[in-house]
Amino acid sequence: MARYRKKPIEIEAYQFTQEMLEQAVLDKNIEVDVAAYQATHQLLATNAYYALMRTQGTQWQAPLTSTLGFSLSQSQAMVTVEATRQVTPAKLENGQLTLDFAKSSFFSKFDLLTGTERFTLQNQGEVASDGRLYGGYAFLPPNTMDVRGALATDNNSAAYLFQARLDAQRIASGATLWGK
Numbered sequence: 001m002a003r004y005r006k007k008p009i010e011i012e013a014y015q016f017t018q019e020m021l022e023q024a025v026l027d028k029n030i031e032v033d034v035a036a037y038q039a040t041h042q043l044l045a046t047n048a049y050y051a052l053m054r055t056q057g058t059q060w061q062a063p064l065t066s067t068l069g070f071s072l073s074q075s076q077a078m079v080t081v082e083a084t085r086q087v088t089p090a091k092l093e094n095g096q097l098t099l100d101f102a103k104s105s106f107f108s109k110f111d112l113l114t115g116t117e118r119f120t121l122q123n124q125g126e127v128a129s130d131g132r133l134y135g136g137y138a139f140l141p142p143n144t145m146d147v148r149g150a151l152a153t154d155n156n157s158a159a160y161l162f163q164a165r166l167d168a169q170r171i172a173s174g175a176t177l178w179g180k
Contacts, residue, residue: 044148047174110122
């Protein structure tokens, strides 16, 4: 059984789970049987701490409008110091997600706050024919993070996971949920 620490955010067809660390992050160890989730959910994306899944059997339909805009409704983020594996929570602010279906593209950005520091993270990527979001290469400007996610089947929300190198010592990882 794969062991995961999780703080679930269940919105429509999405389930976020936070991977269990060797050292306790939130002072609670919660085990999740990932194989059991995969029996009813399709794995869409993972990063260092989270997994994004969609309920199996759901089909995404492109919206009738050519563009959609979303605001950040929920998020969880962690900053990890690689050398010590020290993990601290971070906050996200000023989130923006815009999708252009005529160009099969998206643009997203937000500010990540950790302590007194603020990092603006962004990505331009592709909207696939199944509603998945594939971010552009994280180190190719203007991108500053890796993004993988999907739109909800009703196009009223979207979710993605992100990972970004903040500096030579730290990596930020998180999960975002977007709404209209």
